[in-house]
Amino acid sequence: MDWTEKYRPSTLAEVRGNDKARDAFEEWADSWEDHREAVVLHGSPGVGKTSAAHALANDKGWPTIELNASDARTKDVIERVAGEAARSGTLSQGGSGRRLVVMDEADNIHGNADRGGTRAVTSLVKEADQPVVLIANDFYEMSKGLRNACREIEFREVSTRSIVPVLRDICRKESIEFEDDALDRIAEMNSGDLRGAIKDLQALTEGRGSIEAEDVITGERDTTQGIFEYLDVVIKEGDAETALKSSYDVDETPDDLINWIADNVPKDFEGAELARAYGALARADQWLGRVRATQNYSFWKYAGDNMTAGVAAARGEQKGGWTRYGPPSYWSKLGRTKGTRKTRDYIAREIATRNGTSISTARREIMPFLATMTHHCKNRELTVAMAAAYDLDASHVSFITGSGEDTNKVQSIVKDAQELRDDETVAASGEAFAGRSGVDSEGTDGDERTDGTDGEDSATPSDSSSETVDGTEATVEENQSDEDDGQTGLSDFM
Numbered sequence: 001m002d003w004t005e006k007y008r009p010s011t012l013a014e015v016r017g018n019d020k021a022r023d024a025f026e027e028w029a030d031s032w033e034d035h036r037e038a039v040v041l042h043g044s045p046g047v048g049k050t051s052a053a054h055a056l057a058n059d060k061g062w063p064t065i066e067l068n069a070s071d072a073r074t075k076d077v078i079e080r081v082a083g084e085a086a087r088s089g090t091l092s093q094g095g096s097g098r099r100l101v102v103m104d105e106a107d108n109i110h111g112n113a114d115r116g117g118t119r120a121v122t123s124l125v126k127e128a129d130q131p132v133v134l135i136a137n138d139f140y141e142m143s144k145g146l147r148n149a150c151r152e153i154e155f156r157e158v159s160t161r162s163i164v165p166v167l168r169d170i171c172r173k174e175s176i177e178f179e180d181d182a183l184d185r186i187a188e189m190n191s192g193d194l195r196g197a198i199k200d201l202q203a204l205t206e207g208r209g210s211i212e213a214e215d216v217i218t219g220e221r222d223t224t225q226g227i228f229e230y231l232d233v234v235i236k237e238g239d240a241e242t243a244l245k246s247s248y249d250v251d252e253t254p255d256d257l258i259n260w261i262a263d264n265v266p267k268d269f270e271g272a273e274l275a276r277a278y279g280a281l282a283r284a285d286q287w288l289g290r291v292r293a294t295q296n297y298s299f300w301k302y303a304g305d306n307m308t309a310g311v312a313a314a315r316g317e318q319k320g321g322w323t324r325y326g327p328p329s330y331w332s333k334l335g336r337t338k339g340t341r342k343t344r345d346y347i348a349r350e351i352a353t354r355n356g357t358s359i360s361t362a363r364r365e366i367m368p369f370l371a372t373m374t375h376h377c378k379n380r381e382l383t384v385a386m387a388a389a390y391d392l393d394a395s396h397v398s399f400i401t402g403s404g405e406d407t408n409k410v411q412s413i414v415k416d417a418q419e420l421r422d423d424e425t426v427a428a429s430g431e432a433f434a435g436r437s438g439v440d441s442e443g444t445d446g447d448e449r450t451d452g453t454d455g456e457d458s459a460t461p462s463d464s465s466s467e468t469v470d471g472t473e474a475t476v477e478e479n480q481s482d483e484d485d486g487q488t489g490l491s492d493f494m
Contacts, residue, residue, distance in 0.1 A: 017158030046195035157192020280310025
């Protein structure tokens with residue numbers, strides 16, 4: 001069972017992290033007879049808006065009437081399902097009294113595109129004889145008229161210190177042993193998304209009785225569309241077009257996304273449809289291979305088409321129920337040893353320092369590109385330039401390229417990178433080295449050179465020094481040219 005449903009708050013007192021919003025929501029309900037306004041709960045996904053609505057209904061003993069705005073957006077449907085119930089307080093099952101009308105995704109109704117849906121909802125909230133709660137992620141995506149007709153309550157992102165106790169309680173109820181650092185990491189990487197943190201905890205503890213800090217792969221959760229929600233789209237319910245378009249909102253590289261789908265599709269697909277899905281994934285992998293071989297990133301488009309639309313099209317019918325999705329298995333291997341994570345984090349810090357970005361951005365956005373561009377060191381010049389630019393040793397080069405740390409190929413790349421860094425040091429020193437060369441070539445110290453007063457005599461060492469300087473400058477320019485040639489691919493990317 002999905003833990004976000006199993007441990008959904010049953011009362012408002014159990015709603016974590018939004019005390020002010022929770023209290024304002026309760027005050028709205030207690031005084032509804034006086035103002036008879038609808039209310040809109042808005043804020044980022046996963047912060048507890050819908051849970052708060054159902055918890056309030058439980059507290060008040062009010063049956064709920066639910067309408068998902070994205071599923072039923074026309075005027076006729078809204079008026080028939082929600083309007084009648086809101087005005088009369090009755091349903092076909094019978095009964096009367098106070099009811100709570102809950103409309104989720106209220107920011108997904110857009111005027112004429114939904115054939116009068118906006119006007120119908122606005123009319124509903126103004127005329128309803130029952131309390132109405134609208135749920136929205138983006139308050140300002142709602143029409144101005146609808147916003148003005150409702151009381152506004154904002155739910156903010158849940159703090160890490162509010163998420164951790166929830167995760168701790170779930171672990172205890174599920175008899176899962178845990179390290180505090182592990183729960184801290186899960187809370188931090190979800191950036192205020194309590195629902196996402198619970199989903200991650202469930203995925204990471206599948207089939208296990210404990211969770212340690214090393215089991216948690218740190219990183220920021222995407223806030224446009226979660227990967228677990230997207231897997232439902234591509235594997236369970238979306239058609240080919242929906243699966244493709246939804247993938248644009250998922251912050252995963254094609255190399256990561258194909259692994260997410262490939263590892264989880266057998267949990268719902270079987271037989272012929274599974275064979276068709278893996279056929280599409282195989283074609284996607286071929287396109288990714290062409291990207292690595294040619295450095296032509298326009299091929300990513302064709303890989304994306306196959307791994308998203310292709311897999312969705314392979315499905316024989318929509319899938320129901322809940323599936324326990326998990327991260328790609330190679331991620332688990334990556335997170336098992338502390339040494340591996342230290343290597344990854346060192347590289348990310350070097351990239352972040354060099355490029356003026358955050359460590360998280362370096363790890364999640366730049367490192368995957370570098371890994372693709374230097375895969376198995378096939379682009380040797382670029383790999384040398386990368387190792388020199390970020391001061392990488394053999395273990396770091398091996399981590400990014402996938403080549404063995406002790407291979408001659410990696411060792412020679414590290415050696416050449418060190419030479420390239422040495423050349424850069426000489427080039428950066430400029431004429432300081434050139435002047436020193438002139439002194440050495442004359443075999444005299446500074447006092448002897450400056451004692452001469454005769455113009456002709458003083459010109460002699462000057463001419464000699466000039467020749468030496470010219471020769472040194474030519475060498476520096478040659479080295480600089482070599483350096484630029486080696487950096488071409490990397491600088492184009494960066």
